[in-house]
Amino acid sequence: MKAKLIALTAGIALFSVTAHAGSPGQPYASQQHRTIKAMSADDIEGYLQGLGLGYAKTAELNHFPGPTHLRQLADELHLSAETRTRLKRIEDDMRARAQALGREIVQLEQQLDSMFAHATVNPELVRLLTRRIGMAKGELRAVHLNAHLRTRPLLSKDQIARYDELRGYGQDQHGSDMDTKGHHHGR
Numbered sequence: 001m002k003a004k005l006i007a008l009t010a011g012i013a014l015f016s017v018t019a020h021a022g023s024p025g026q027p028y029a030s031q032q033h034r035t036i037k038a039m040s041a042d043d044i045e046g047y048l049q050g051l052g053l054g055y056a057k058t059a060e061l062n063h064f065p066g067p068t069h070l071r072q073l074a075d076e077l078h079l080s081a082e083t084r085t086r087l088k089r090i091e092d093d094m095r096a097r098a099q100a101l102g103r104e105i106v107q108l109e110q111q112l113d114s115m116f117a118h119a120t121v122n123p124e125l126v127r128l129l130t131r132r133i134g135m136a137k138g139e140l141r142a143v144h145l146n147a148h149l150r151t152r153p154l155l156s157k158d159q160i161a162r163y164d165e166l167r168g169y170g171q172d173q174h175g176s177d178m179d180t181k182g183h184h185h186g187r
Contacts, residue, residue, distance in 0.1 A: 036110050076162070
């Protein structure tokens, strides 16, 4: 009886997992109606608004806070009026550059999509457009990372540690603390 119960439970669990996994032969089902097939509406909106889209995760998770989140947490971090003003300038500069690059990326993706939709594409055009998209995305990432780089010197090590805590990063997995430069060292 116990073996049958285990087998039944395992069968239900397996069915549940496979039912929710979707069909492996149809990973793009329903995406054929997108304006730009390779981009969701959220992706397009994020690029056009100059949002981070995870481009600065390397900085963010290595104790280099970004201006946008810092401004959101300014009260909790006890940031001075001068620091808040400087953060706003960094954020405005980052956003303007990111929006310009985002528009370029969306336009290039639209052009690539259109060429495939109208079967007017060839290997050289694909190579040209994908290189331009790649360069624009690299430039966009640099804009976001450099904003984080410009932001860090405005903060004390305690503010950085508190920021990490407020953002849910806290101590690293080895339980180490940051030194005065924000580098981790074991206890």
